[in-house]
Amino acid sequence: MRTLRKPHILGPSVIDLALIDVVEDPSDDHIAALSFDSFAGTSGSLVLLGFGCDSFAERSTMTLRLKKGVLKNFVPRKAMWRFEGNDASGCPGDSGSPLLWQANGKTSVVGVNSFGLAPNGTAADAAQGSKTFAVSFSRTEGGAEAARWLTEQLGL
Amino acid sequence: MPDRHTSLRFLPKAGSLGVIAVGLLLAACSSRRFNSDSQAKLVGGAYADPGEFPFVAMLNKGCGAARVAKRTYLTAGHCVVSSNHNDVLDDGSIGGALAKGSTVALQSESVNSTHKLHHRKCPSTSFVHRARAHAAQTTHPGAVSHRPRAH
Numbered sequence: 001m002r003t004l005r006k007p008h009i010l011g012p013s014v015i016d017l018a019l020i021d022v023v024e025d026p027s028d029d030h031i032a033a034l035s036f037d038s039f040a041g042t043s044g045s046l047v048l049l050g051f052g053c054d055s056f057a058e059r060s061t062m063t064l065r066l067k068k069g070v071l072k073n074f075v076p077r078k079a080m081w082r083f084e085g086n087d088a089s090g091c092p093g094d095s096g097s098p099l100l101w102q103a104n105g106k107t108s109v110v111g112v113n114s115f116g117l118a119p120n121g122t123a124a125d126a127a128q129g130s131k132t133f134a135v136s137f138s139r140t141e142g143g144a145e146a147a148r149w150l151t152e153q154l155g156l
Numbered sequence: 157m158p159d160r161h162t163s164l165r166f167l168p169k170a171g172s173l174g175v176i177a178v179g180l181l182l183a184a185c186s187s188r189r190f191n192s193d194s195q196a197k198l199v200g201g202a203y204a205d206p207g208e209f210p211f212v213a214m215l216n217k218g219c220g221a222a223r224v225a226k227r228t229y230l231t232a233g234h235c236v237v238s239s240n241h242n243d244v245l246d247d248g249s250i251g252g253a254l255a256k257g258s259t260v261a262l263q264s265e266s267v268n269s270t271h272k273l274h275h276r277k278c279p280s281t282s283f284v285h286r287a288r289a290h291a292a293q294t295t296h297p298g299a300v301s302h303r304p305r306a307h
Contacts, residue, residue: 015279018233020215022260022271025226030210030264032222034230048201051214055199064263066212069201088200096231097220098212107209109222112232138232149279154225 015079015146016114016138019153034150035101035108038142044103046071048083048135050113052093062093071099071135079144081111082136090116090135099137111137213264221262229262233278 039046048069053061069088074081081099083089090113099111116135140146150156215221219235260273 016233017279018231018236019224019228019275019277020221020231020236020260020273021228021275022262023227023274024271026223026262026271028210029226030223031226032211032224032230034224049204049209049212050220052220053199054201062214062217064214064217066204066209066214066264067201068204068208069199086200091199093218093220095219096215096235098222098230100209109224109230112222112230113220114232114234140230146279150224150230153277154228 015149017112017140017146017149019150032098033106033108034140034154034156035110036141036143036147036151036156039101039103039110040142042103044101046074046083046110047100047102048088048090048094048097048113048137049100050090050094050097052095052097053091055091060092079139079146080114080136081139082134084134094135101141110141111139114138210264213262216261217263227274236276236278 048071050067051062051064054063054067069086071083071086071088073085074083094113095115097113098109099113101108101110114136138146140150211223213221213223213229215229215231215235219231221229221231221235224230258273260271262271
């Protein structure tokens with residue numbers, strides 16, 4: 001059985017990001033703003049999005065409808081933002097969805113959903129669902145390595 | 157001694173949607189429990205309003221992505237990396253190989269289309285490269301992994 005080496009995959013300095021370019025132009029012109037300034041210490045709201053499940057008991061089911069949740073409590077790390085003890089958290093299928101910073105009427109992407117943690121360390125716990133699951137995002141702001149990479153890749 | 161916790165990559169589990177990799181991680185976090193709330197979304201959120209986040213797309217019915225340039229979407233590295241390319245990554249990355257020329261299905265309120273993938277880029281320090289570097293090491297005791305199913 002092949003297995004993820006968790007300490008290396010999920011460690012605080014890991015960057016879990018990808019950019020994909022498509023050949024054709026999508027028909028609309030809705031493009032998200034990326035913010036590379038740190039939002040820490042400023043006033044605004046952090047919003048997580050996702051099309052994934054809405055409870056860990058139903059974690060095999062994508063809802064296929066976009067959902068949103070507000071995050072408040074977080075633990076900053078070098079490459080990741082980790083949120084725990086919030087009313088909302090991530091669920092399988094939310095991977096890759098953006099973490100948004102909303103302030104002064106503007107919305108910008110500041111992170112990308114990467115992974116989550118169950119409270120007590122067993123799959124059975126995870127299946128029960130919980131509002132205290134932690135969720136971690138790769139940072140794209142705050143001068144992190146990822147911010148430099150994105151700036152370079154996108155020609156910003 | 158720190159508590160042991162289960163980690164869940166936020167990929168869906170069943171059928172062609174991919175598989176959650178479940179393993180152990182040494183970390184400290186809350187151990188409080190709540191009953192699951194069947195009305196909760198996300199976990200604990202709400203449905204987005206129509207048109208509220210038009211730049212967000214669902215990628216191959218397995219991940220989310222944000223359009224950050226005219227033809228470019230930002231997503232998680234583990235959403236686009238094939239387990240075929242990496243012996244230690246067995247998390248059922250959504251569509252297997254997202255190689256140049258492969259198909260990317262993008263669905264949002266205004267876009268519901270299939271595109272050919274032109275290019276895929278990950279940072280040089282991404283988890284993928286780190287995983288490769290440690291591929292020869294032994295599995296973490298007690299870690300559980302589910303084999304991905306064919307997409």
